[in-house]
Amino acid sequence: MPMDFSYKETWLHKINPSLKLLIMILLFIHLLMIHNTNILINYMIGMIVLYLFFTGHPWKRLLVISIPFLLIFLTSSTSMIFFGKGEITWAKWGLVHITEESFFRGLHLGFRGISFAVLGIVFALTTRPVYLFYSLMQQFKMKPKYAYSFMAAIRLIPLMIEEMQTLHYALQVRGVQGERGVKGFYKKIKSYSIPLLSQSIRRAYRIAVAMEAKRFSNRGNRTYFYQLGFSKFDVIFLCYLLVIIPLSYVTATHFPYFSITDVRYGS
Amino acid sequence: MEKGLKLTDILVTIIIALIFGVIYKLWGPLYGVVATLGLHLEQLIYGMWFIAAVVAYLIIRKPGVALLAEVAAAQGEFIFGGEWGVATLIFGIGQGLAAELIFAAFRYKRYDMLIASLAGVAAAFASIGIDFYYGYIGDLALWNLLILFGTRIAGAILISGIFAHLLVQALEKTGVTNLVRPATKEDYQALG
Numbered sequence: 001m002p003m004d005f006s007y008k009e010t011w012l013h014k015i016n017p018s019l020k021l022l023i024m025i026l027l028f029i030h031l032l033m034i035h036n037t038n039i040l041i042n043y044m045i046g047m048i049v050l051y052l053f054f055t056g057h058p059w060k061r062l063l064v065i066s067i068p069f070l071l072i073f074l075t076s077s078t079s080m081i082f083f084g085k086g087e088i089t090w091a092k093w094g095l096v097h098i099t100e101e102s103f104f105r106g107l108h109l110g111f112r113g114i115s116f117a118v119l120g121i122v123f124a125l126t127t128r129p130v131y132l133f134y135s136l137m138q139q140f141k142m143k144p145k146y147a148y149s150f151m152a153a154i155r156l157i158p159l160m161i162e163e164m165q166t167l168h169y170a171l172q173v174r175g176v177q178g179e180r181g182v183k184g185f186y187k188k189i190k191s192y193s194i195p196l197l198s199q200s201i202r203r204a205y206r207i208a209v210a211m212e213a214k215r216f217s218n219r220g221n222r223t224y225f226y227q228l229g230f231s232k233f234d235v236i237f238l239c240y241l242l243v244i245i246p247l248s249y250v251t252a253t254h255f256p257y258f259s260i261t262d263v264r265y266g267s
Numbered sequence: 268m269e270k271g272l273k274l275t276d277i278l279v280t281i282i283i284a285l286i287f288g289v290i291y292k293l294w295g296p297l298y299g300v301v302a303t304l305g306l307h308l309e310q311l312i313y314g315m316w317f318i319a320a321v322v323a324y325l326i327i328r329k330p331g332v333a334l335l336a337e338v339a340a341a342q343g344e345f346i347f348g349g350e351w352g353v354a355t356l357i358f359g360i361g362q363g364l365a366a367e368l369i370f371a372a373f374r375y376k377r378y379d380m381l382i383a384s385l386a387g388v389a390a391a392f393a394s395i396g397i398d399f400y401y402g403y404i405g406d407l408a409l410w411n412l413l414i415l416f417g418t419r420i421a422g423a424i425l426i427s428g429i430f431a432h433l434l435v436q437a438l439e440k441t442g443v444t445n446l447v448r449p450a451t452k453e454d455y456q457a458l459g
Contacts, residue, residue, distance in 0.1 A: 024353045027353075028352075028354060032400050068296055068299065071299035072351075074299070075298070075309070078302070078303070079415075080406070084408065085406050097408065105403055116353060116354050117351065117352055120353055120355070123353075124347065124349075125348070129346050149274070150339070152278060153285045154285065154346075160286065160289075194437050194438055194441065197434075197438055201279055201443045201444075201447060202443055204281075205275060205279060205447060208275035211274060211278075263403070264406065265406040
């Protein structure tokens, strides 16, 4: 992970995190109901605009992060393109059977994968986990013991990464040689995961004991260091979606890219 | 006694889950690379995405842990910028529930390799169910769909059944699991 992770705060950062998460989930469900590739492409462009211009992260980082998107496109689409059902055959080599239907269905899955990836990465890049859990406690009444456990656990991850590095050096210094094959791989995984897991469990246990010793409790009427509410940025976000989504439908009807309007088999 | 999971259980579960959350995140690109080989070979390693539920349950052995762990791991993968975005959360909930159901069906009394494998298979079925909507897998040629089923279930047994169980067995030798497990009958007998 790059050490310098500075970014500019944009309006996407200032949206209420719980609301953002809820909208992401609703968009996910909505996206699953879109079977028309034309709409999906417009929708995807709308999301990519958010990613490219409003996350406040530098271009270089955005570019590096977007490399796996291509992979997502390939992994989501290839098996459907090669092995999907369809009538109008385009090509056939052995088991591979590309038809017009399977090709467009695969393409649709690829675009869908990218849309989810972009939405997810926009959320990840513009939401601080601490704010998310504070907001979940305040807006969605998540129990503090869950929220604080999450926040404590997230804080421990850098420690674990450091520990892993130390383990690596320790094994090196003792001249531990990796064996080949499946057994060697298993041994290697074990030599890392057992110390990491056991140390983490011990640490988590100690933290929990310390929290309870300091009277951490589950009562509802607690005070919060960060107060999170709603603002005009939530309205801006909603308005953006309320423009983009109908627009993607309208442009898909009037200026379609492909003539296929439903990629499911038999429709 | 407080009902449900205590703070210790939750914190330990979530830490374990987030470790796997990091692995889940790293598993994404690996899955992508294997997938380019074609013929669903990638499904053999899909089982890794069910492991958090099983490992956390085998360590803590309490109701609710499997679901919490799987959701937390998925949430972890999501906030670390996983490639599948929110989809991860939905799959996490489905898979966690499926594994939880298996453990509940045995009244949270069994912790062996078979139950771990069963939970893995249940999680695999849940993920396949979601994939019917998410990946239109019902529109794959039948032979191909069957390969997908077979390899995903085999992967689930291998990774989240057998491997998870071996991992927890090794972890038991460190004594750390005694910290978090509820006291058993043998413990009370040892006292008496």
